[in-house]
Each structure stands twice: as structure tokens, then as C-alpha cells.
Amino acid sequence: MGERLLLRGNEVIAEAAIRAGCECYFAYPITPQAELLEHMARNMPRLGRTFVQAESEVAAISMVYGAAATGVRTLTSSSSPGISLKQEGISYLAGSHLPAVIVNVVRGGPGLGNIAPSQCDYFQSTKGGGHGDYHIIVLGPSTVPEAGDLTMLAFDLADQYRIPVMILADGLLGQMMEPVELPAPIDLGLLPKKDWATTGAKGREPNIVLSFDLGPENLKRMNQALQEKYAEITANEIRCEETETQDADIIITAYGTVARIVKSVIAMARAEGIKLGLFRPITLWPYPYDALRRLSERVDTVLTVEMSAGQMWEDVRLAVGERAETPFYGEMGGVVPTPRGILNEVKKHVH
């Protein structure tokens, strides 16, 4: 506690998971999250915890399902193509009310893409890349320290709501190094007991973990239970941050690494007399529609900037409607937008 280290994003996420009491880690190697896997490989056995390099991302998410059912805190990590493989497992986790944390260090896509940073998995993460009516909580860290904090939060939210939680990072955040003060390990003994877990049916009725019922009325009830959960999470867990929006004429909506870049752009813009602000969603699901809607009533333009063809942009337009202009600037293929590039885009919309 209190020690300040220069650490890579991938390592911070791994170490935060350990300090959050992650008992079991299952993953398959993929760039650009190898350091996360390696950190777990070095440290989990040393702590008497479980590390398994699975035969595929499909196997890894299935191992997570098994461990999660027993009530332990469990983690898997991957990058875009591997996260695609996990979609079946994520649907099953969600449908079975199992807590788990999944890290996506997003890279260029589609297909094999490349290993450079991207934000092209927003739809997959927030609109459900797997089948069925479900959601997972999606958290978008913007800095290396925040990646650690949100990882700790992810385990708490997963347990509290019995839901998979995704850390939506990107290849730049995963690789960059920043000074981080690591959080203290939590006391697992203080966590509430999970009486639903499959720990052996001694002294009680068997616990069955499933996401299945042949009867439509029964499955409807199961779905209603999920929807009620999502409504509760939406009411209580939205997180977002505003930077210099109080007097802004134009705001940028961005998350993750792009939001970090935009903070530099704000300084540059204001030096040129442009009243620029940033609206940064931290929970990408549930999305802060209301906060963005209220903000959009006070500005002329809400510019969305993403490392994609425009995925969060759809949610921005949903929130803003006709209240402001909603242009988009994106870079695809792993190209990272530059502060100058973003500023030039801002200037196009300054009247």
C-alpha cells in the first residue's frame, strides 16, 4: 500500500485483479495483452492461486464459467479476435447470473486486423456480441492508474450484481507505462457469502447453475429477472466525467485512450479561444445518456471522436437527438488520432 511504481497498463490490470482477490485466471496468449498473461503466470502460482493457459479463448471463458460457479473471483483477458471467441461463454455467464471479469485490450480489426490500438469493439461489448437479451457492464479506463481502479471496481460490481464485467482497454493503454500507486489488497473474508454457488450440496438443496428452460413462460421469467437486474444497474452504476464543460460551446465525447488525448486538445483549443470541453463516459454500458442529453442542451456541437468507424457515435446521437450537431471524427485500423488532428476537426465545427 502506498508504493508508487512505473507500470504498464496490462500489468496494472493484472496486479489490480490479484489485489481484488482474483483466485483463478484462465487465458490464451494474444497480442497486445501478453504482459497481463505473463504477470499472472509469474504471480498466481506464487500466491497459491490458479493460473491456467487454456487451449483457446473458448476454453478459457468456459473455465471462467466453472470457477465462477463455485463462487471464486475469476478473470480472463484477451484482445478483439479472442473476445469474439468468448461471446458464447459471455452469453452463458450472463444468462446464468455468474460474476466474472473479462479484459479486452482492443486491437485493429475486423478479422485478424493488427496489434495496434483501436476502439472497434464498442458494439460487440455494449450491444452484446453474444446471443440473447443480455448485457454486461463495460468499463472504459482512460489512464493506467484508472485501469487498475476500474479493475478493482469490476470485481465488486460483478459480485454485487452477479454479472460479467468487461474492462474495455486498448492496445495503447495496455502497453503504456505510467506511475501508479497500487491499491491495497482487499480482505476477501469481508465479502458477502455466495449462497447460490456450487460448493457441494451438504446441508442444503442442490444449487443448479444454468441458463436454460424449455418452457417459454419460464424462460420469459428468467429474462425478466435479467432485465430487472439491468434496470437496477442502469439506475445505480452509471459513471462519467466532464472536463471543462461548464462554459463550453463545443464538447467532444470520447472514452478510453482517445479521451486522454482530448484532454490535451482542450488546452490547445482554449489557447486559441475555442471553448472546448470533454464528456467522458466511464461506464459504456450502462451508457450515461441522461448526463449527455442534459449537457447537449447547453452546447452547439457534440463531436464524437473514436478509434473506429463510429460505434459509440450511435449512442451519442441517441442521447443528443436534435439538441446539438453531432459530427464524428474517427481513425480506423489502429491509427491513433493526434491532438493536432482532433483540433483541426474541432475547428471545422466552430462557428
Place this chain on the structure above:
Amino acid sequence: MPKGTVVIDAERCKGCGLCIAACPQHVLAFSGMLNKSGYNAAHMENPDACVGCGFCALTCPDIAIEVYREKTPVKEA
């Protein structure tokens, strides 16, 4: 008294016939009585021949059969 007997739960029986084929003593046969599910349940056609070997119960996929055997008196030394 026969050496053994079986109790077949006619409502669990699905009339598959495996017990009938398994019985070395030809005790069992289809009863001709349809149970509530519409299956022609098995029954003891020749109860006197039953030796309580349990082959029928071992093969019954619905665990519909219980097997009893005559208590063997313990010989006094």
C-alpha cells in the same frame, strides 16, 4: 415361495422390453396394460420362477424395478 420377486413401478416403465430380454428365468412380459404415459408396462408373468437375480433391475434404464430375495436362514453351528 419363489426365491425372489420384483416390484415394477408401472408408471416409470416405458415398455422398452430390456428387462424381459434380460431375465434368465422368463419371469417378465409386457402386461398389455397401458400406463398413464401410454406405455405397455412390464409385469411378472411367471412370478414363481423369479430367483431375485436382479438382471432386470440392472438393465432397466428407468430404475423402475426393485428386487427382493428370500431371507436365507443362518445355519446354526
Place this chain on the structure above:
Amino acid sequence: MSIDTASMSKVFERPASLTDARFTYCPGCQHGIITRIIGDALDEFDIAERTVGIAPVGCSVFAYLWYKCDALQVAHGRASAVATGVKRARPDLFVFSYQGDGDFASIGTAESIHAANRGENITVIFVNNQIYGMTGGEMAPTTLVGQHTTTTPDGRDPALFGYPIRFSEMIAQLEAPVYVTRQALFDTKRIMDATTAIKKAFRNQVEGKGYSLVEVLSTCPTNWRMSPTKANEHVKNVVTDVFPLGDLVDRG
């Protein structure tokens, strides 16, 4: 003439570790025999209270209803990986998975092989009836050459779809597994042998010895278009020529 069972000894009854639920299997389907044997094994080792069963997708999707144990119903093919997750998280629990030939040997191929290769201390029951029952009778990887299924309506042609896969022999090549065996249920003797085998596989896990696989040749009267007794003869006379019975590995 009624027989007074009160004066007799009950020598066979439903295993205590099984619930009262009626099996949803077709008449004569031998899933029920294997389930009873598993219940018998859970009784013998007195482990139901610390057992987690893994139910697959297929006719035995409802396996979680048959045992007085905690259970998980999991994605198709993934049972071996899920079992790995459960056992690694809680090595004190007894973990068994129960899978058909599609679940274990087709979609689950990678998970099945790698859990065995890692030597996970689990017990895997693999029910091989050379066909896909639940979905209406399609070819399985274990379907025999010339066998008619809905996806091989003219009989399995090896030029198009290869040969029946002897998965236990493949697992037996790996170093880690401690017990790999193939059993059948077509007569009382084979049922007794299968019982011995499944109990050995359970004992291996109880004693912490490692990975055990019991492949059981079973019947699918409905999709084979045979009576249950004819189906048994088919296993005895035809299937065992392709899938020989016996222990392939026994390091226990």
C-alpha cells in the same frame, strides 16, 4: 397370489444419490443405466454432498435433475473446460462431466483433449451411441461407415465424411490420463463391467490420482430405428468391432 416382500430382503433399489425425477430419455435408451451406475458410485464413495456434476447439451442436458448434487448446465462441448474451472477453483469438490458423442468428440474436441492432457483430476463419462439424439439423428464423429443418419441419408461415406473416430484411443496416447476405458451395456455382464469401470474412475478422483475417462457404448433405439433389444444386439455384434471394449490405460 401376492408375494409378501416384507419377509424378504430388498437387494436392489434406486441409489440414494439420485433424485426421484423420472428420466426424460426415450424408452430403452441406456443413458438411464449409466445414470443409475453413477448414482451407485456416488453412494459407494459417499460423495454426493461435495459433488458438482456438469451437464452437457444433448439428450442428457437434463442431467442436472437426476442427482442430489450441485450441478452446472454448460455450453455444448465445453464440459471438460468448465470441469477444469470448477476443480481448479475448488480441488476439494468431486467433479464429473457427462457428455454425448457430439459434445465430447465433435464440438468439444479441443476441450476434451486438453483437459485430459493437463491431467485434470476429474472424471469424464463419454456416452457414445454413434448418432446425435436430441437434434433428431444426425451423424456423429463416431457414426459407423454405411450408417444411415439424417445427414448421411445414404449411409456414411468415408470419402466424404471420414471414418468413425476412436477418441478414447487418442486420449490414451496422452501421458497424463490415469484411466481410459471403453465399456458397453448390452448384457448383464457388460453392465457389471461398466459399473466396475465407472467406480474405478470415481475412485481415481477421490484418491487424487488424476484424469479418468470412461467411454460407454450406448444405444439410441429411436434414431437407430431399432427396438431396444435389437439395439443391444447391434452394439454387441457390430459396434464393438469398430470400438473395442476394454481398458486402454490403467495407471491407477
